[in-house]
Amino acid sequence: MADANAGLPAHIERLADRARSYVEAASSANTRRAYASDWKHFSAWCQRSNLSPLPPDPQIIGLYITALASGTAERNPKSNSVSTIERRLSSLSWNYAQRGTPLNRKDRHIATVLAGIRNTHGAPPRQKEAVLPEHLIAMLETLDRGTLRGIRDRTMLLIGFAGGLRRSEIVGLDCGRDQTEDGHGWVEILDKGLLVTLRGKTGWREVEIGRGSSDVTCPLVAVETWIKFARIERGPLFRRVRGQGKDVGPDRLNDREVARLVKKVALAAGVRPDLTENERAEKFSGHSLRAGLASSAEADERYIQKQLGHASAEMTRKYQRRRDRFRVNLTKAAGL
Template identity: 55%
Template sequence: MIKEYKSGTSTTQDGSDAITLPSHVAGSGTQDRLVDTARVYAHAAASDNTLKAYARDWAHFARWCRMKGAEPLPPSPEMIGLYLADLASPSDPSPALSVSTIERRLSGLAWNYAQRGFALDRKNRHIATVLAGIKRKHARPPVQKEAILRDDILAMVATLPYDLRGLRDRAILLLGYAGGLRRSEIVSLDVHKDDTPDSGGWIEIMDKGALLTLNAKTGWREVEIGRGSSDQTCPVHALEQGLHFAKKDFGPVFVSTARDGKTALDARLSDKHVARLIKQTALDARLSDKHVARLIKQTVLDAGIRSDLPEKDRIALFSGHSLRAGLVSSAEVDERYVQKHLGHASAEMTRRYQRRPDRFRVNLTKAARL
């Protein structure tokens, strides 16, 4: 746990150690336990990945300040404005950061200052005007990943073997596609509620399909995945097969496998260890949620999708989000149902996932009787 000391106080990278008893309250065993409980809840306020990103943001800013002969505390809007400018147009050989990354860095700084008892005024002119200028000069439309459509996903699934690892990967692809799930949501699933402390949700398999209860970016939501028209393409059947042959009745749904591909290990697929799908990992290696993206890219190549392009360009077109985008682009249902299924807060966010929009399905010109 990384600590930074300032005026006799310490703060961990998640800020939980900032929670203590007031100085005028005498400590006791009960109160100390309450402090520990509060720190656990404070740590749970953000995901581990977010906390790690915020810690990296602070470390980078603190190092930058030292190189400029300044201190990161207390917050100086003038220095932060200069820092943002340096991120957009570096004075050293470092690559310029995108606008979205710069905004994320600023959010990380605001969070870190809050954990240290300071308020960062992002509307201060030294920060707000610099950021507005960066957006005006450097902002670009977001680069969208190619959608994986129905025929694509079927071709990708057909490339997988029927060993334990192949069954697992088939379930990842079909469940992720049919559920419009994020990579992190796929690997965070448990077999039952409260199986593990780091669970991000659980599954219930029913006669007509599977119900996924997810604790996602936008809060708790339920995702209903119906059974498919055939066992070869049914996500629920793939999930059942994967669990059955892995002998999984407790804990994480998706785990790494042994080198021989015949034994399921206990380790959840996580972002701590990255492995390739095709090449086997060491017996004790754990795969990551990036495994889903690697799986997609490898099977895209194997299935011959967009074979008119060079291999490098084909790989760059696809990522984990291709599954979600593909569902939105392929599903011919009311937009409201797709929005609910994906857990989007707004219809506008759902439309961003639409890669093949029927732009004139709603004709407001005719609706206005013109």
């Protein structure tokens, strides 16, 4: 493939390269992978259906989302959930926009079909299981405190839970400000706790993680212990452990490692023994830590909302698996 910048002055080439880096920075790596995967899925369906993915044709998109809902878009019949269909549609919109050929999602071939799919197949969202404090303590006990991997994993679980952090926010942390280009925040160790500065979905925010009541479950102690034994002075906070667990490398952990860790230790600790192994793997994820804090912290809702970085209290309530839903009784308030 020919270089799109061929023949351009050197300073313009540099600007073009910088512009591409800004385009990449506009969305997370996970989002870009999902966009690419969804475009590949759509293109494969078009090829099997003897259709062309370009230029955008609302009628073809309407047929595609119909195939997704009816389970005929795959080689092996499998119907997609409404949320998956909406995500794939958003991915197509993004991909078309990047090609300079916007997709009109309000066209009746798309909007009317999607409305019918929502009415026919819509279902309440399936939430991830919350990791509650008693679960977390049991999960921590399954990790070896005498190994680098065990120390690191304990630290990620504790800071993820106490900070109400997303998995990408956990692995995106650096030891200090402006230390890496791919970092999404940094930690500051203070006397009373950790001050975590994050660049999340809603912009920059500060998260205060106070000292725990015990050193065993204290996020601050865990971070100090990890930094000391991993001999990390700057750069990514959470890194790969290599050399049969005796050495810490320079590379930042992938955020999927957080989800794998939560699933693994929840299974090892016997959390939710009523579930099968496969069900537990489906129920627990990195989001389980955020849901656990939201569900168990005995604090005013606005503080929980701030910690999780939510724009609305309604979103925070969706994370609260355990709360008094009838604290405000409008029946009695109305005089009945």
